[in-house]
Amino acid sequence: MTRKEIAALACKELEIIYPDIDCTLNYEKPYELMFAARLAAQCTDARVNIVTKTLFKKYPTLESFANADLQELEQDVKPCGFYHTKALSLKTMASQLIENFGGEVPSTMEELLTLSGIGRKTANLMLGDVFKKPAIVTDTHCIRITGRLGLTDNKEPAKVEKDLIKLIPPEISSHFCHQTVQFGRDICRARNPKCGECTLSYFCRYNKNNQGGV
Secondary structure: OOHHHHHHHHHHHHHHHOOOOOOOOOOOOHHHHHHHHHHOOOOOHHHHHHHHHHHHHHOOOHHHHHOOOHHHHHHHHHHHOOHHHHHHHHHHHHHHHHHHHOOOOOOOHHHHOOOOOOOHHHHHHHHHHOOOOOOOOOOHHHHHHHHHHOOOOOOOHHHHHHHHHOOOOHHHHHHHHHHHHHHHHHOOOOOOOOHHHOOOHHHOHHHHHOOOOO
């Protein structure tokens, strides 16, 4: 099968399993999703959701983040790890959004990448979830699963993104990435993937090479 054919099968099967999947980070305002995604770097979404439940009440506006005492903000986000860097990013992002974008989250990749601590992964998340634009969010689950399926031979997020743009229909690209995240948590785990329970195994390169998985 060609990569295009494999991609079509993957989209079909994942839609059957996770038709209503959405981003697992909790937020109400667009910038809250961006802040939560920044905190989620090398941290679980579940832990971030616990932290932001209190954080977004304590700092209800961009102005409150921009004016926050940095050391106090560091303690507020400490459970997410790398709290010095993350707290500074949130405070700086809040100021940048106010000063450069009138308090609104920008809607282009180029503008999003000007914000403190924001890379293509988070920028694509914002474009897909907030602005409903085509977007490929290459998190670790997406990279692992699409690699195992044979949709890409790359490990670098930007290169995987370029590969998948050619294969995944743009109108479902963001949804597809959310599906791979949940699929990675449930079935296609980094260690001991559940190949015997996987409905994608019949066209999976990893499963074929490992004769049913390990």
